[in-house]
Amino acid sequence: ASKPATPLDTLLDSVERRLALADGVALLKWDQNMPVQAVARERQILDRVAEAAADHHLEPRRATGFFADQIEASKLVQYALLNRWQLKQQAPDTPRLDLKTALRPQLDALQHQLLIDLQRFDRERPADCARALANAIVERARDPLHELALQRATGRLCEAL
Numbered sequence: 009a010s011k012p013a014t015p016l017d018t019l020l021d022s023v024e025r026r027l028a029l030a031d032g033v034a035l036l037k038w039d040q041n042m043p044v045q046a047v048a049r050e051r052q053i054l055d056r057v058a059e060a061a062a063d064h065h066l067e068p069r070r071a072t073g074f075f076a077d078q079i080e081a082s083k084l085v086q087y088a089l090l091n092r093w094q095l096k097q098q099a100p101d102t103p104r105l106d107l108k109t110a111l112r113p114q115l116d117a118l119q120h121q122l123l124i125d126l127q128r129f130d131r132e133r134p135a136d137c138a139r140a141l142a143n144a145i146v147e148r149a150r151d152p153l154h155e156l157a158l159q160r161a162t163g164r165l166c167e168a169l
């Protein structure tokens with residue numbers, strides 16, 4: 009029988025779902041020669057998260073810190089992929105999704121679930137948080153880049169509340 013999912017597992021599932029969108033974002037940035045960092049967009053995300061925090065019984069600083077880490081992890085993946093594609097002088101020939109009408113709305117749609125999962129995690133933290141997190145990451149990482157991205161996305165997860 010499989011073990012029941014812990015709040016940490018559930019949170020990491022959502023973190024991975026958000027990170028999975030970074031590949032498509034990077035493809036668009038490659039095609040359109042756009043910079044990875046979009047400062048105004050980051051500001052908009054963090055403002056929305058700060059506003060939504062109270063509804064999720066989270067301190068605004070906790071919620072925005074967690075989302076800032078999600079954004080940093082997304083940029084890490086994007087920079088790495090763009091480098092890889094530069095070396096090959098070619099990006100994968102997969103179907104493109106538009107940034108403004110598809111990818112950013114998909115990122116926004118995950119905000120609510122991530123806040124729910126973060127609050128459940130905070131309410132019931134594992135005894136040895138940092139160790140449980142490190143073990144969970146190494147178990148689920150598919151490749152070195154996504155392992156690094158998960159580490160970055162959860163960099164402040166176990167900090168004292």
Ligand SMILES: O=C(O)C(=O)C[C@]1(C(=O)O)C=C[C@@H](O)C=C1
Binds near residue numbers: 033046047049112
């Ligand atoms: O929307 C973008 O352009 C993204 O690259 C995604 C994202 C994010 O993770 O939400 C990451 C980096 C940008 O600075 C802004 C937002």
